Amino acid sequence: MRDYILLYINGKRHQITGEQIFQPLSDFLRYEKGLTGTKVVCAEGDCGACTALLGRVRQGALQYEIFNTCIKYVYQLDGQHVVTVEGLKENGQLHPVQQTMIDYFGSQCGYCTPGFVVAMAGLFEKTQAPTEQDVRDGLTGNLCRCTGYTPIIDAALAVDGTSVKTMSERFPEESMLEDLQAHATRSIAIEYDETITGTAVTHRYFNPCTVSEATQLKQQHPNAFLIAGGTDLSVQMNKGRISPQTVISLSNLPGLGKLEIQDGYLNIGAKVSWTQLEDFCREALPEFHKILAVFASGQIKNVGTMAGNIANGSPIADSLPFLYVTNAEIELAGTTGTRWVNIHDFYHGYKVNEMQSDELITQIRLPLPTAEQTLKLYKVSKRKDLDISTFTAGFFMEREGDAIKDIRIAYGGVGPVVLRLPRTESFLKDNALNFENAQKASKMARTEITPISDVRASDDYRLQLSENILLKFYYEVTQ
Numbered sequence: 001m002r003d004y005i006l007l008y009i010n011g012k013r014h015q016i017t018g019e020q021i022f023q024p025l026s027d028f029l030r031y032e033k034g035l036t037g038t039k040v041v042c043a044e045g046d047c048g049a050c051t052a053l054l055g056r057v058r059q060g061a062l063q064y065e066i067f068n069t070c071i072k073y074v075y076q077l078d079g080q081h082v083v084t085v086e087g088l089k090e091n092g093q094l095h096p097v098q099q100t101m102i103d104y105f106g107s108q109c110g111y112c113t114p115g116f117v118v119a120m121a122g123l124f125e126k127t128q129a130p131t132e133q134d135v136r137d138g139l140t141g142n143l144c145r146c147t148g149y150t151p152i153i154d155a156a157l158a159v160d161g162t163s164v165k166t167m168s169e170r171f172p173e174e175s176m177l178e179d180l181q182a183h184a185t186r187s188i189a190i191e192y193d194e195t196i197t198g199t200a201v202t203h204r205y206f207n208p209c210t211v212s213e214a215t216q217l218k219q220q221h222p223n224a225f226l227i228a229g230g231t232d233l234s235v236q237m238n239k240g241r242i243s244p245q246t247v248i249s250l251s252n253l254p255g256l257g258k259l260e261i262q263d264g265y266l267n268i269g270a271k272v273s274w275t276q277l278e279d280f281c282r283e284a285l286p287e288f289h290k291i292l293a294v295f296a297s298g299q300i301k302n303v304g305t306m307a308g309n310i311a312n313g314s315p316i317a318d319s320l321p322f323l324y325v326t327n328a329e330i331e332l333a334g335t336t337g338t339r340w341v342n343i344h345d346f347y348h349g350y351k352v353n354e355m356q357s358d359e360l361i362t363q364i365r366l367p368l369p370t371a372e373q374t375l376k377l378y379k380v381s382k383r384k385d386l387d388i389s390t391f392t393a394g395f396f397m398e399r400e401g402d403a404i405k406d407i408r409i410a411y412g413g414v415g416p417v418v419l420r421l422p423r424t425e426s427f428l429k430d431n432a433l434n435f436e437n438a439q440k441a442s443k444m445a446r447t448e449i450t451p452i453s454d455v456r457a458s459d460d461y462r463l464q465l466s467e468n469i470l471l472k473f474y475y476e477v478t479q
């Protein structure tokens with residue numbers, strides 16, 4: 001058992017314990033380590049000013065990807081290597097992306113610049129020659145309010161990729177890797193006491209090394225928060241909506257990284273990141289890949305998980321219509337063993353789910369659509385990239401000649417949970433797929449949902465969408 005977390009920052013080893021682990025990494029970097037190149041603007045994962053590179057051990061090597069340090073708490077970083085903007089320079093020489101940002105006038109006030117520079121360096125972890133589309137996708141999570149994006153994109157495209165050292169070349173990894181791997185099999189428990197307005201409060205952090213240890217901890221601490229990528233939880237914490245006293249990190253749990261197709265089923269481990277899933281779905285499931293391509297930013301997708309999306313249970317979570325119409329199942333592990341729960345039985349109401357206090361999600365599985373089956377997914381949001389959905393929809397259809405043999409429809413953002421439309425489905429089933437029936441079905445769809453008006457859209461708009469999306473589906477599958 002350890003009472004510290006092991007974290008490398010810019011190649012330097014740190015053992016951190018006590019109060020220091022219970023703060024966002026951006027604060028730790030700036031206030032404890034004086035690494036003030038990392039800026040904080042939104043503190044909720046939206047602007048990218050706090051971007052750093054995260055080196056994680058994957059398949060026996062360190063793999064580096066960008067992430068937002070403002071929504072990553074220090075206790076989530078055990079066994080990892082963080083490279084900040086200060087770590088990009090080597091022997092007094094600017095990193096090539098820093099140099100082209102100067103050459104192409106990519107910075108004015110400079111507040112966003114460190115984040116852009118790190119995100120650009122992240123592009124060269126994947127390829128030596130990013131295309132303009134790669135650059136645009138790679139910078140989706142970075143906002144600049146004064147320079148304008150053209151000089152920044154030009155700067156990224158002007159970098160001679162052959163002159164860029166990857167992080168593994170920049171920071172020799174042999175001894176670091178050995179150290180990190182040796183620590184990964186030792187569980188961690190850390191606590192510290194604090195007095196808040198005269199009341200003593202104990203903060204606890206656990207990082208178990210087996211699923212069974214995690215479920216036992218969950219049973220002993222039923223109010224503990226499990227934390228995976230933290231992209232939902234940390235935002236809530238930064239906004240002061242929740243302040244968990246006990247957290248259990250899933251970062252060192254082995255065996256939850258499975259991502260494979262077996263016997264026609266796609267199996268997704270609870271620790272698989274959105275980026276890993278997006279890469280996998282490019283070929284295996286292009287329709288879901290289309291949604292993931294506009295889901296959040298690279299910084300979020302590199303750490304966020306589908307299990308977190310499901311457990312968080314937002315009715316506009318982008319994975320849910322897909323999981324509903326494919327009839328996905330969720331594996332829950334508890335102290336007495338594991339069980340599979342169909343997604344349709346998982347939610348009991350708004351953010352209330354089937355998980356018992358000792359349980360956690362270990363994997364998700366779903367049957368892949370066959371060539372005869374059609375899957376269509378839609379996300380409606382005010383902005384195409386990096387925006388929360390206003391309305392989501394999933395359609396799954398199997399045809400026999402001109403008739404619809406089977407159809408499943410799920411809408412999100414129109415009620416407290418994602419809704420299936422049983423009356424519309426049974427009207428369409430065994431009926432001909434033609435415009436008249438699609439129009440009747442679209443009118444029926446709006447009677448099956450109960451949207452509310454909120455900051456993103458009015459109830460009227462969502463009702464209209466429920467009609468229009470069904471017609472869009474009809475046009476797309478028939479033409």
Ligand SMILES: Cc1cc2nc3c(=O)[nH]c(=O)nc-3n(C[C@H](O)[C@H](O)[C@H](O)COP(=O)(O)OP(=O)(O)OC[C@H]3O[C@@H](n4cnc5c(N)ncnc54)[C@H](O)[C@@H]3O)c2cc1C
Binds near residue numbers: 228297
């Ligand atoms: C800027 C920004 C953009 C975003 N864009 C989108 C978007 O486009 N679409 C979208 O759907 N979401 C979006 N999100 C929300 C979020 O990124 C996703 O919901 C993500 O999938 C959450 O996964 P996580 O691993 O980070 O979860 P965490 O924040 O770690 O956890 C979320 C919840 O799940 C629980 N949990 C996590 N893992 C498990 C497990 N294995 N078993 C049981 N419980 C678990 C936690 O206890 C917590 O209650 C965005 C968030 C941000 C900050």
Ligand code: FES
Binds near residue numbers: 047068071
């Ligand atoms: S400060 Fe805006 S994403 Fe972190």
Ligand code: FES
Binds near residue numbers: 106108112113143144
């Ligand atoms: S240079 Fe000022 S915000 Fe980007």
